[in-house]
Amino acid sequence: MNGPHDLGGQMGFGPVAPEKNEPVFHAGWEKRALGITLCCDALGAWTIDESRHSMEGIPPAAYLAASYYEKWIRGLHILLERHGFATRDELLSGHKQRDDLRSRNILKPEMVADMLASGPSQRAVDTPPLFSTGQRVRTRILHPTTHTRLPRYARGKTGMVDAIQGSYVFPDTNAHGKGENPQWLYTVVFDAVELWGSDSDPSSSVSIDAWESYLEQF
Amino acid sequence: MPENDHSQSHSHEHENQYSDMQVRVKALETLLIEKKLIDPAAIEAIIDTYETKVGPRNGATVVAKAWNDTSYAAWLKRDATAAIASLGFGEQQGERMRAVFNTPDTHNLIVCTLCSCYPWAVLGLPPVWYKSAAYRSQAVLAPRQVLAEFGLALPEGKKIRVWDSTAELRYLVVPERPAGTEGMDEAELASLVTRDAMIGTAVVTRPGASA
Numbered sequence: 001m002n003g004p005h006d007l008g009g010q011m012g013f014g015p016v017a018p019e020k021n022e023p024v025f026h027a028g029w030e031k032r033a034l035g036i037t038l039c040c041d042a043l044g045a046w047t048i049d050e051s052r053h054s055m056e057g058i059p060p061a062a063y064l065a066a067s068y069y070e071k072w073i074r075g076l077h078i079l080l081e082r083h084g085f086a087t088r089d090e091l092l093s094g095h096k097q098r099d100d101l102r103s104r105n106i107l108k109p110e111m112v113a114d115m116l117a118s119g120p121s122q123r124a125v126d127t128p129p130l131f132s133t134g135q136r137v138r139t140r141i142l143h144p145t146t147h148t149r150l151p152r153y154a155r156g157k158t159g160m161v162d163a164i165q166g167s168y169v170f171p172d173t174n175a176h177g178k179g180e181n182p183q184w185l186y187t188v189v190f191d192a193v194e195l196w197g198s199d200s201d202p203s204s205s206v207s208i209d210a211w212e213s214y215l216e217q218f
Numbered sequence: 219m220p221e222n223d224h225s226q227s228h229s230h231e232h233e234n235q236y237s238d239m240q241v242r243v244k245a246l247e248t249l250l251i252e253k254k255l256i257d258p259a260a261i262e263a264i265i266d267t268y269e270t271k272v273g274p275r276n277g278a279t280v281v282a283k284a285w286n287d288t289s290y291a292a293w294l295k296r297d298a299t300a301a302i303a304s305l306g307f308g309e310q311q312g313e314r315m316r317a318v319f320n321t322p323d324t325h326n327l328i329v330c331t332l333c334s335c336y337p338w339a340v341l342g343l344p345p346v347w348y349k350s351a352a353y354r355s356q357a358v359l360a361p362r363q364v365l366a367e368f369g370l371a372l373p374e375g376k377k378i379r380v381w382d383s384t385a386e387l388r389y390l391v392v393p394e395r396p397a398g399t400e401g402m403d404e405a406e407l408a409s410l411v412t413r414d415a416m417i418g419t420a421v422v423t424r425p426g427a428s429a
Binding site: 013026031042077099104112116203207209 | 235236239240242243244245246247248249250252253254255256257259260261262263264265267268269272273314316331332333334338339342343345346347349350351352353354355356358359360361362364367368375376377378379380381382383384385386387414419
C-alpha cells in the first residue's frame with residue numbers, strides 16, 4: 001500500500017541528527033515492548049509480512065509522530081485483536097475479560113536463542129529464474145492497496161540485475177493469508193539519475209531487492 | 219480496504235491510549251500474562267540478549283577477520299551467511315547476509331526505507347537515527363548529504379552505492395582497512411571498527427588519525 005511507511009525520497013523531516021553515544025533503549029517501556037512483541041510473534045498466529053503490514057496501516061499522522069517501539073505496539077494491538085487474542089476493551093482496559101482457550105506453546109526463556117536464530121523465508125521454486133545477472137529490467141508500476149515491498153520511488157524504473165539472491169516467500173500475498181507463493185529474488189540497481197532525474201548525483205546508485213513479479217523485461 | 223477502520227471512527231479514544239507508553243505497555247504486558255500468552259522470563263531473556271550479548275562487536279569481529287585473512291574475506295564475499303555463522307553469530311538457519319565491501323572506488327550505505335530492517339545478529343538493535351523518517355527518506359535520495367551530517371566527506375568522484383533492504387537479505391558493510399594498521403592483531407583491528415562504519419555512515423580510521 002502507498003502508506004506513510006514508504007518514505008524513500010520524501011522530504012521535510014529535517015536533519016538525521018544522530019545522537020552521540022546513544023543507549024540501546026531510551027526507556028524501560030521500550031525494553032518491554034521489544035520483548036512482548038517478539039513473544040507474541042512467537043505465538044505463530046501471523047507472519048512477519050502481516051506484522052509489517054499492520055504498521056503500514058497506522059494512520060499517517062500517527063505513524064510519523066510515533067517512535068519505533070510505539071509503532072510496534074500499535075501494530076501489535078491490531079494483530080492481537082484481529083487474531084482473537086484480545087478484544088478492544090481488554091486492550092484499552094488492560095484487564096482480562098475472558099480466557100484464551102486455544103492451547104498454545106508460548107515462548108519460554110530457553111527457546112529464545114533458537115527463536116532469534118530462526119531464519120527467513122527461503123523456499124524452493126521449481127522454475128528457473130526469469131532474469132539473469134547483468135540483465136536490464138524494468139520494475140512494474142503497481143499501486144496495490146495491500147502489502148508490497150516495492151517502494152514507490154523504484155516503480156517503473158529501469159535498472160540492472162546485480163545478483164540473483166535465491167527464492168523466498170512472497171510478502172505481497174503472505175501478508176494477507178493468501179499463501180507463500182515463493183518467487184526468485186533479485187538485487188536490482190538503479191542509477192540515481194534514473195530514480196531522481198538529471199539533476200541528481202551521477203556517481204550514486206541505489207539497489208532494491210525485488211521479487212520476480214515486480215520486474216519485467218526491458 | 220484499510221484493515222484498521224476502527225481507528226478512524228474511534229480515533230480520539232484510540233489516540234489517547236498512546237499518550238503514555240509506559241502505562242500502555244505495562245497494561246499490555248499485564249493483560250498478556252493474565253491470558254497466559256507470554257512468559258515474562260522470556261521477555262527478560264530477549265532484553266538480556268540485546269543488552270549484553272548481541273551487538274556491533276559481532277560485526278567488528280567479522281570485519282577484522284576479513285581484513286586479516288584474505289580467504290575469509292573471499293568466503294565472506296561469496297557466502298556471507300555461512301562465513302558469519304562460522305564465527306558463532308548470525309544464525310545456523312541463516313539470517314541471509316550479504317557483505318558489501320568498500321573500495322577506493324565505491325562507498326556503500328545501507329538503509330531500509332520501508333521499515334527498519336537491520337542485521338540484528340551482527341550489529342544488535344538499530345540506532346534511532348537509522349529508523350528515523352529523516353534517514354529512511356534521505357539515504358536513497360541524497361546520500362552524500364546524509365554522510366556529511368555524520369561528518370563524512372567522501373573524496374570527489376567516489377561512487378556511493380546505497381542498498382535498500384526491501385527483502386529478507388541483511389547487509390553488512392566491510393569498511394576499508396585504514397593505513398598504519400599492519401601490525402595489529404584481529405582483536406585490535408576489531409576495536410577500531412564502529413557500528414556506523416558497518417552501516418556506511420562512517421569510515422574506520424586508525425587511532426590518532428583524523429577522519
